Structures are given as structure tokens and as C-alpha cells.
Amino acid sequence: MTDRSDDALVAYFSMEIGLDPNMPTYAGGLGVLAGDTIRSAADLEIPMVAVTLLHRRGYFYQRLDEQGWQHEEPVAWPITDFCKPIPQRVTVDIESRTVHVAAWQFRVRGESGHEVPVYLLDTDLPENQPWDRTLTDQLYGGDEYYRLCQEVVLGIGGYRLLRELGYNHVRRFHMNEGHAALLVLALLEEKLASRSYEQGVPADLIDAVREQCVFTTHTPVPAGHDQFAPDLAHRVLGDRRCSWLKDCGHDQSLNLTQLALRGSRFVNGVAMKHGEVSQSLFPGYPIHSITNGVHAVTWAAPAFHALYDRYLPDWRRDQLSLRYAISIPSDAIWNAHQEAKRMIVEQVNRDTNAGFDRDVLTLGFARRAATYKRGALIFHDIERLAKIAEQQGPLQIVFGGKAHPRDQEGKHLIHRIHEFREALRGRIRIAYLPNYDMTLAKLLCAGVDVWLNTPLPPMEASGTSGMKAAVNGVPSLSVLDGWWIEGHVEDVTGWSIGDRVDTCTEPSGGRDVCHAAALYDKLEQKVMPCFYKDRERFIHIMRQAIALNGGFFNTQRMMAQYLHNAYRLVGEAIRRG
Ligand SMILES: *Cc1c(COP(=O)(O)O)cnc(C)c1O
Numbered sequence: 314m315t316d317r318s319d320d321a322l323v324a325y326f327s328m329e330i331g332l333d334p335n336m337p338t339y340a341g342g343l344g345v346l347a348g349d350t351i352r353s354a355a356d357l358e359i360p361m362v363a364v365t366l367l368h369r370r371g372y373f374y375q376r377l378d379e380q381g382w383q384h385e386e387p388v389a390w391p392i393t394d395f396c397k398p399i400p401q402r403v404t405v406d407i408e409s410r411t412v413h414v415a416a417w418q419f420r421v422r423g424e425s426g427h428e429v430p431v432y433l434l435d436t437d438l439p440e441n442q443p444w445d446r447t448l449t450d451q452l453y454g455g456d457e458y459y460r461l462c463q464e465v466v467l468g469i470g471g472y473r474l475l476r477e478l479g480y481n482h483v484r485r486f487h488m489n490e491g492h493a494a495l496l497v498l499a500l501l502e503e504k505l506a507s508r509s510y511e512q513g514v515p516a517d518l519i520d521a522v523r524e525q526c527v528f529t530t531h532t533p534v535p536a537g538h539d540q541f542a543p544d545l546a547h548r549v550l551g552d553r554r555c556s557w558l559k560d561c562g563h564d565q566s567l568n569l570t571q572l573a574l575r576g577s578r579f580v581n582g583v584a585m586k587h588g589e590v591s592q593s594l595f596p597g598y599p600i601h602s603i604t605n606g607v608h609a610v611t612w613a614a615p616a617f618h619a620l621y622d623r624y625l626p627d628w629r630r631d632q633l634s635l636r637y638a639i640s641i642p643s644d645a646i647w648n649a650h651q652e653a654k655r656m657i658v659e660q661v662n663r664d665t666n667a668g669f670d671r672d673v674l675t676l677g678f679a680r681r682a683a684t685y686k687r688g689a690l691i692f693h694d695i696e697r698l699a700k701i702a703e704q705q706g707p708l709q710i711v712f713g714g715k716a717h718p719r720d721q722e723g724k725h726l727i728h729r730i731h732e733f734r735e736a737l738r739g740r741i742r743i744a745y746l747p748n749y750d751m752t753l754a755k756l757l758c759a760g761v762d763v764w765l766n767t768p769l770p771p772m773e774a775s776g777t778s779g780m781k782a783a784v785n786g787v788p789s790l791s792v793l794d795g796w797w798i799e800g801h802v803e804d805v806t807g808w809s810i811g812d813r814v815d816t817c818t819e820p821s822g823g824r825d826v827c828h829a830a831a832l833y834d835k836l837e838q839k840v841m842p843c844f845y846k847d848r849e850r851f852i853h854i855m856r857q858a859i860a861l862n863g864g865f866f867n868t869q870r871m872m873a874q875y876l877h878n879a880y881r882l883v884g885e886a887i888r889r890g
Contacts, residue, residue, distance in 0.1 A: 322360045322482065322484045322882050323354075323359060324362050324364065325361055325362070325489065326363070326365075326471055327344070327365050327489035328343075328452070328464075328493065329343055329368075329372075329452055330431065333419075334751040335395070337373075337390055338368045338372075338452065339372065340715075340717075341680065341715075343489070343490060345777065346777060346868075347365070349607050349868040350872065351363050351429050352608040352611060353606075353869050353872045354423075355427050356424045356427075357423070357876075359429075362430055362480055363431040364432050364475065365433055366449045366466065367396075367435040367437075369390075369392070369449060371388030371390060371452065372388075372451075372715070373386060373388065373715070376748075377727065377731075380731060381728040381730065381734075383715070392417065395419055396433060397417060399432075399478075401416065401474065401477045401478055403470055403474050405469045406551065407549055408548060410445065412441055414435070414436055414470040415434075415438055416474055417433045417435060432471070432474060434466055434467065434470055437449065445462075457541060458545060461545060461549045464494075467492060467493055467496075469499040471493070472500065472503075476503075483525075485880045487529070487875075488526065488573050491528075491539050491569035491570040493573075494528075494570070494572040494573040495569070496526070497522060497526060497561075498554055498557065498572075500522045500526070501576075505518065505557070514560035519575075519576070523575075524578055526578060527577055527578065527580075528573040528577035528581075529580075529581050529603070530573075530580065530582055530583075530591050530600075532774060533587055533590045533591065533774050535594060538568060539569040539570065540568045540569070541566060543565055543566055550567075574597075574598045579601065579878070580599070581600065581601040581602055581879065582774065583602075583603070583604065583605045583774050584605065584774065584795050585604060585798065587602065590771050601879075603878065604866065605777050605866070605871060606867040606871035607777055607780045611755075612755060614649075614755070614756075614759035614785055617759065617784070617785050620645060623645075632864070632869040632870070636864035638786075638859035638863065643856070647852050647855075649786075650785070654760045654761070656760055657675075657760030657761060660746070661744045665746065667709075669709050669742055669744065670709065673707045674706060674762050674763070674840075674841060674844045675760075675762045676709075676762070676764075676765045676790070677710075677757050677761030677763070677764050679711070679712060679749050680714050682723040682724070683716075683723055684720075685772040686768050686772075687767045688727075688767075689726060690767040690832065691710070691829070692730070694833070695736055698737070701833060706844070708741050709742035709743070710741065710743050711746060712730055712743070712745045713746040713749035713754075713757060714749045754781065758781035758785065758787065759781070759787065760785075761782070763787065764778065764787050764807075765791070766779055766797065767791070767828065768794050769792075770815055776791075776796055776797065777796070779796065780863075783800070784867070785859075787855070787858065788808070789806070789808075789858075790807060790808045790832070790835060791810060792809070793809050793811060800861075802857075802861065805854065808839055810828055810835060811828055811831045817831070
């Protein structure tokens with residue numbers, strides 16, 4: 314449909330995009346969000362094009378040994394099953410080398426047939442030097458030098474490719490996280506080419522670039538933002554580009570977040586609280602909030618597809634209609650849930666032989682094994698946990714998640730969860746599913762009874778897996794951080810761990826004790842009695858999770874907000890018809 318490439322008004326740049334569960338081109342929530350963004354853009358017929366890297370060897374395949382130690386293996390995936398090569402080539406300069414960049418096209422098709430093309434950049438070409446051929450192999454792999462070179466390919470190579478393909482009417486360039494920020498340099502470079510300049514970059518050129526760019530930041534801590542030492546930046550980018558950076562206010566290290574902030578007309582965090590936190594990190598720039606969402610059709614289990622098709626026939630096209638789930642009968646919701654639960658219980662038993670039981674209250678916790686997410690918080694006091702299960706009814710917990718290959722603490726966390734599994738054997742069934750990916754996320758978020766989330770505030774910028782759960786009527790039991798501050802209504806959409814004004818403010822060890830105690834209290838006094846003794850009320854909470862949270866925390870609403878607040882192209886798109 315949109316092969317008329319001059320149609321695209323928005324170009325979306327992201328280092329990772331979860332396009333298909335069988336393409337390992339994403340690491341976690343950021344990439345899945347990018348995929349859901351594009352899927353909703355296609356549904357809404359937004360004239361968009363997207364750019365990312367091919368990641369020939371994927372993020373990685375996670376193998377877990379008996380003790381729960383993670384081993385990483387490269388992934389071989391059949392690129393041509395998903396993507397089509399295109400003949401266009403561009404080049405980028407890295408150090409004193411010319412690196413040739415090719416691309417593959419993947420098409421995301423929306424509900425009405427509108428397509429958003431995605432270009433996956435690839436440097437594995439015979440004309441490149443052997444090391445440069447590996448530049449688009451590994452997502453978040455290699456050292457700082459590798460990372461910066463990848464970012465040159467994404468930001469500068471990606472921009473040049475769009476030009477080469479004839480995308481000459483793009484009005485907004487959307488940078489999904491700072492990895493794509495060198496796009497700002499590419500835009501500047503092009504504007505400079507048509508001007509002679511002696512005394513640095515004229516301010517009006519920077520303004521002209523800014524008019525075109527939108528930046529979404531995803532990290533609430535300064536250490537999470539990509540930064541490169543001045544000599545490395547100089548080595549990779551060269552004198553000329555570094556002098557432009559200087560004119561853009563960079564005189565020390567290259568901070569991609571700063572570059573994106575400087576180069577964007579609209580900047581946003583990914584939840585209300587994250588917008589506020591980002592504003593305090595970057596006081597010089599107005600920072601908005603657009604809370605993340607999930608693509609409901611992608612994340613609803615087959616049984617919920619059937620349920621919504623029956624009761625909310627418009628839901629695929631119009632995700633606001635999930636609000637009307639408020640009138641779906643209890644037994645229909647419960648039956649759909651039992652079907653989704655059967656799928657995850659079977660998967661767990663097949664993969665881990667954990668002997669899960671469909672009648673037992675099942676908690677789910679799965680996401681990147683980053684330490685701030687505190688995957689082992691529920692095991693803070695295993696005797697208390699075991700006693701709760703003894704008194705309130707049986708409990709089983711399923712985990713999943715990869716640690717970044719260089720994150721030793723994250724790997725240790727996975728190992729510790731395996732130790733707790735042994736320590737609790739015979740009292741609480743615990744399973745750790747290896748190689749957590751979109752396929753498993755779909756089963757897990759949909760099929761457990763309660764979704765557990767225990768980040769250390771304010772580290773969780775948004776979090777999206779609780780939203781995937783809500784789309785399947787699964788309530789959250791979560792610390793009040795990220796999206797849950799907005800999605801939580803006690804006893805209505807789920808339960809909080811701790812209070813709205815966090816009273817767990819001791820230094821981090823103390824906060825774990827405090828949040829763990831709050832978690833046990835909630836489990837013991839509310840969640841378990843509700844599940845085992847007041848099933849009708851539990852199902853009503855499920856229904857409200859769909860109506861209130863599924864109906865709002867989806868990427869269709871999110872894209873509408875980007876259109877209205879960030880892209881501001883609604884009128885133009887309508888005029889162009
Ligand atoms: C949704 C998703 C995530 C994001 O989880 P959070 O709740 O944001 O931590 C991570 N990994 C995969 C595979 C996902 O599908």
C-alpha cells in the first residue's frame with residue numbers, strides 16, 4: 314500500500330524493535346514498545362516509516378544450567394523468512410573508514426491493511442572490512458567503541474537511507490531513546506551542506522533541526538544514559554562533527570541524551586512520574602509525559618481474542634472499546650482465563666517439570682533480570698512466604714527473564730531465584746522459564762492469576778508487562794512506580810505494594826525489608842483470600858482491569874497522544890488524505 318514512500322510524514326528510529334516473536338531483534342521492554350508503537354501506527358493508518366538495525370546474531374539465546382547460571386548463545390535466524398533485501402546502499406564515515414550500509418525491509422500490516430515499512434540496516438557486505446561487517450550483528454553487544462559505531466549506522470546511516478529511498482516529506486523524526494540521537498547530526502549535516510559557514514553552526518539551523526525532531530526518553534537514572542568519552546567520540550566522529558557538537562553545547566563527553574534533548578522540539582517521558590523525574594534530571598528542557606501502552610491485539614491470548622470478538626466486536630479496530638468489558642459476564646471472563654492459564658501451566662510443566670497445578674493461585678514475574686526490578690524480593694523472608702501459603706492456600710510462582718551478558722549482578726539474581734526454588738521445594742512450586750521472549754511473554758502475562766512487579770522506585774520508567782496482563786484481565790500486585798501509579802485503584806484493578814506516599818524510604822537494604830513486608834501483608838490479607846474465598850469478587854477485579862486499564866494503557870491511545878502532542882500532524886495528515 315504505502316510503497317508511495319513520499320507518503321511518510323513520521324520516521325521512527327529505534328535501536329531495537331520487537332517486530333515478530335521469531336525475530337530476535339529486541340532485548341526487552343524498549344524494543345517491544347517500539348514494535349507495539351509501529352503496529353498501532355499501522356492500525357491507525359499513520360504515514361510512518363521506521364529504521365532499526367538487523368541484529369543478525371540477535372540479542373542472545375539464554376540457556377540456564379541446573380544451578381540457574383545463564384549461558385549466552387548467538388541466535389541464528391532465517392532473515393529471508395521475514396525480510397526482503399532492498400537494492401539501495403548508503404555509506405557512513407567511521408574513523409577514517411567508509412562503511413557501506415545495506416537494508417532489509419519488513420512490513421507491518423495494520424487492521425485495515427495499511428502498512429508501515431521498517432528498514433533493518435545491515436553492514437555485512439563484502440565491500441566492508443571484516444570488523445565492520447559485524448557492526449549490525451549484536452544488540453547491546455561489544456564495547457563502547459562498537460556501540461558508538463552502531464549508533465553512527467543507526468542515526469546517520471538510517472537517515473541517509475531514508476533520503477536514498479526518496480522519503481523527502483518526513484516532517485517528524487522520532488528518536489526512541491538516545492541511541493538514535495546521531496540522527497540530529499545527520500540532519501544538521503545536510504542543512505550545513507547547503508550553506509557556507511565559518512563561525513560555527515548558525516543558531517537558526519539548529520532551530521530548523523529541532524523543529525523536526527521528537528525524543529522519547531526511557532531511563533530515570535543518569536547512569537542509564539549513553540555517554541562516550543571525548544577521545545572516543547573524536548576518534549569515531551572526526552573533527553568536523555565534533556566541532557558541530559561543540560556548537561550544539563557539547564564540550565566534554567558525548568552524551569546522546571543531551572544531544573537528543575538539544576535537538577528536539579518535543580521531549581517526553583514514558584509515564585507521568587517518569588516525566589517528572591526526567592524534568593528534574595534535565596531542568597533546562599520542558600519534558601512532557603506520554604504513558605506507554607501495549608498493542609492489545611498482539612498481547613491478548615487466543616481465548617481473549619474470542620471473548621472480545623464476541624462481546625466487543627470493534628475492539629481490534631478501536632481499543633477504547635475494551636472499556637465496555639465492564640459488562641462481560643463473569644463466567645465468560647473466568648472461562649477465557651482458565652484457557653489462558655492452561656496454556657502457561659502446560660508450558661511450565663513441559664519445560665521445567667515443575668508440576669504446576671491449574672487450580673493453584675499462580676503469580677508471574679518476568680522481565681529483564683535487571684537488579685532494580687528486584688525479582689527475588691518475594692523471597693526476602695521465605696519462612697513467612699511458606700507460612701502464608703500454608704495458611705491461605707497453595708501458591709506457585711513462575712519466573713522468566715534474561716540478564717545482560719555483562720550484568721553479573723543480574724546473572725546472580727537468576728541463580729538466587731533457583732536457590733530459593735530448592736529451599737522452598739515441597740512448599741511452594743517455583744519455575745524459571747529459560748529464554749524469556751515475546752512468545753513466552755504472551756503466554757505468561759495472559760495466563761497467570763496475578764502479575765507481580767517489585768521495582769525499586771523511581772527506577773521503573775513505565776513498565777509494560779503489567780499492561781499486557783491487564784489486557785487479559787490479570788490484575789497486578791505492584792510497587793507504586795511507573796505506570797502503576799496511574800493504573801492502580803486498590804481492590805479495583807489490583808493491589809499496591811506499599812503506599813502512594815512511599816513510606817519505605819530507608820537506604821536500599823531497608824527499603825527491601827519494608828517493601829517485602831508490604832508484599833506479604835497484601836498477599837496474605839487481600840490477594841489470597843480474594844482468590845480462594847471470594848472468587849466472584851476476584852473476577853470482578855479482572856473485569857475492571859480490562860475495562861479501566863486495558864482500555865487505556867494500549868498503544869492506540871498512546872499513538873493518539875503522540876499525534877496530538879508530539880507530531881502535531883493531525884490536520885496535515887487529514888488534508889493529505
Ligand atoms: C513486555 C516485555 C518486557 C517488558 O517488561 P517490563 O514489565 O516493562 O519490565 C520485557 N521483555 C519482554 C520479552 C516483553 O515482552
